[in-house]
Amino acid sequence: MRDFVHKSLRNIRFSIKPQKQEENRPTELARTMSVHPLTYQELPFDPEYSHYAGRLTTEKLTNATPDEQYWKTRKELILRHTGEHPYEISGPDALKLLQKIFPRDISKVKVGRCSYQFACYHDGGMITDGLLLRIEENKYWFAQADGDMFSWYKANSIGLNVKITEPNVWVSQIQGPKSMELLDQIIDEDIAKKWKYFDWTIVTIKGEKLIISRTGFTNELGWEFYLRPENNAEKIGDLILEKGKKMGMILTATPSFRGRRIEAGLLSAGQDFDKSTNPFSVGLGKFVDLNKENFIGKEALITADKKCKTWGIRIKDGIALKGNSLKIKEENVGKVTSSTWSPYQVCGVGIVHMNKDDLGPGTIVEVACVDGEIRKGELCKLPMYDTKGEIVRGINKEIPLDPSPWKGLSK
Numbered sequence: 001m002r003d004f005v006h007k008s009l010r011n012i013r014f015s016i017k018p019q020k021q022e023e024n025r026p027t028e029l030a031r032t033m034s035v036h037p038l039t040y041q042e043l044p045f046d047p048e049y050s051h052y053a054g055r056l057t058t059e060k061l062t063n064a065t066p067d068e069q070y071w072k073t074r075k076e077l078i079l080r081h082t083g084e085h086p087y088e089i090s091g092p093d094a095l096k097l098l099q100k101i102f103p104r105d106i107s108k109v110k111v112g113r114c115s116y117q118f119a120c121y122h123d124g125g126m127i128t129d130g131l132l133l134r135i136e137e138n139k140y141w142f143a144q145a146d147g148d149m150f151s152w153y154k155a156n157s158i159g160l161n162v163k164i165t166e167p168n169v170w171v172s173q174i175q176g177p178k179s180m181e182l183l184d185q186i187i188d189e190d191i192a193k194k195w196k197y198f199d200w201t202i203v204t205i206k207g208e209k210l211i212i213s214r215t216g217f218t219n220e221l222g223w224e225f226y227l228r229p230e231n232n233a234e235k236i237g238d239l240i241l242e243k244g245k246k247m248g249m250i251l252t253a254t255p256s257f258r259g260r261r262i263e264a265g266l267l268s269a270g271q272d273f274d275k276s277t278n279p280f281s282v283g284l285g286k287f288v289d290l291n292k293e294n295f296i297g298k299e300a301l302i303t304a305d306k307k308c309k310t311w312g313i314r315i316k317d318g319i320a321l322k323g324n325s326l327k328i329k330e331e332n333v334g335k336v337t338s339s340t341w342s343p344y345q346v347c348g349v350g351i352v353h354m355n356k357d358d359l360g361p362g363t364i365v366e367v368a369c370v371d372g373e374i375r376k377g378e379l380c381k382l383p384m385y386d387t388k389g390e391i392v393r394g395i396n397k398e399i400p401l402d403p404s405p406w407k408g409l410s411k
Contacts, residue, residue, distance in 0.1 A: 015048035036081040037233040053146045057083030058253040066255035067343045077176040077249035084171040090139040093160035103288040109134045114198045120297030125275035145269035175222035197393045219264030219392045258340045265382025272337045282310040307357035315348035315377040318369035325368035346405040
């Protein structure tokens, strides 16, 4: 398939920057460019933003290089204000709607627990993903990634006794091996060593009742906090930043997540999967319960090819160019959906989607790189390491002191 991106645009990036309002007039596009209430913490670092789920998410800060942000995530502690967008689904038929929307069995998610979920179209193509929190028996939050779920809920809730609302909740993440130590210092309760991966709970910070979850998007030890309208966001945010700085914590942008999520095989909605892929082809088939009652996309997924076409890739001395940049003997065999540099593995890493299911780990491909060079890369399984998820669960507490370079092509 031909890549229609003009060559002059391939090494150009577009960003959103904060500007002083020149006149005392309403701001255009404010509804689709909402800012996190703790964005003021980022302003000293010349921030750049991208548009994400109707909100802004931090793409770049000048306080640290991408490599420095990566190592802070692996060795110490980072704070990231995200663009994740929670919606609330509540009412007597809330469970019925969510069972219809998501391929996983929502009835298994108990109050106080979270669950990874994604939604599909009727043809099995994917819409977006996110984190589902069961707040009460008939109340859920779905903190979604980029994409439009609100309209999908509304369109599929006709005849159901359910409310879909926007609770105006904002999400930030604390990630890194010192994250639980920080939590112990700022909350009144003693839970840091007790709560489990994918639990959520309410804690007290300076008299504020704050919802936190034992989750994140780095596959490092960490937690997220959810600022509600009734919270004093400034009091909470400033305390977390003040205490965290004393432990080496920094504010970070997308680069702090990109390297670790790629290495961990955490897919990004709209990049690594979209309406043209189904859950099986991108390696998410284990999250599809074909035995549950009808859900949107079930018929298509029953008959879909169940073989995975999404893998990791490593490239020596280069970073893969996103797009149709993978070839074998001049034949286009797949595309790069995410890529970056891994300071830990000392090589380029990425996530790829192949045209054929017989091209898997161990396959050597020619890769177009961002510097214009063509290099050889090798497909690999995801995650690239920590395959049992022991780091994120706090089982493996070993902190990497030095890089562990990739040994290079296997053949």
